[in-house]
Amino acid sequence: VAIDKTGKDEYLAKEKLAPVLAVYKYNDWKDAVDIAVDNLNHEGAGHSAVIHSDSTEDIEYASLRLPVSRIGIKMVGSSGLGGGFDNGLNPTATLGCGSWGNNSISENLWWNHLVNMSKIAYLLPDKKIPTDEEIWN
Numbered sequence: 001v002a003i004d005k006t007g008k009d010e011y012l013a014k015e016k017l018a019p020v021l022a023v024y025k026y027n028d029w030k031d032a033v034d035i036a037v038d039n040l041n042h043e044g045a046g047h048s049a050v051i052h053s054d055s056t057e058d059i060e061y062a063s064l065r066l067p068v069s070r071i072g073i074k075m076v077g078s079s080g081l082g083g084g085f086d087n088g089l090n091p092t093a094t095l096g097c098g099s100w101g102n103n104s105i106s107e108n109l110w111w112n113h114l115v116n117m118s119k120i121a122y123l124l125p126d127k128k129i130p131t132d133e134e135i136w137n
Helices: 029-042 056-063 132-136
Strands: 046-051 068-073
Touching (some): 056 068
16 A cells, blocks of 8 residues: 555554555655654564665665664564575564563573573773773774
């Protein structure tokens, strides 16, 4: 279905659990990313995105702007972003959406999230504390 509105102004911009595809026309890559950002901020922030591109520049541009926890490149999002042997993501049915989605994690839920761990920390007397200038310059 071809649509023109984005975000809260378009019902079909929301997640659809049915065989319906909303299609947008856009002028350039920046315009396409802006549409995706508007839709994600309305419903879906923190979840996932998939980019079908060979352009490293376009992938990096979108990755810096999309409010999502995982971005798949040239893969099926519904089956790939839940993890698999071929993409390095932990296999799970629970995808954390980070603070964008009011979750405590922004990665695929894995066994280590379900285990209580204690860490022992000792002071390191010979450790030099960096100045603000050393940290931020």
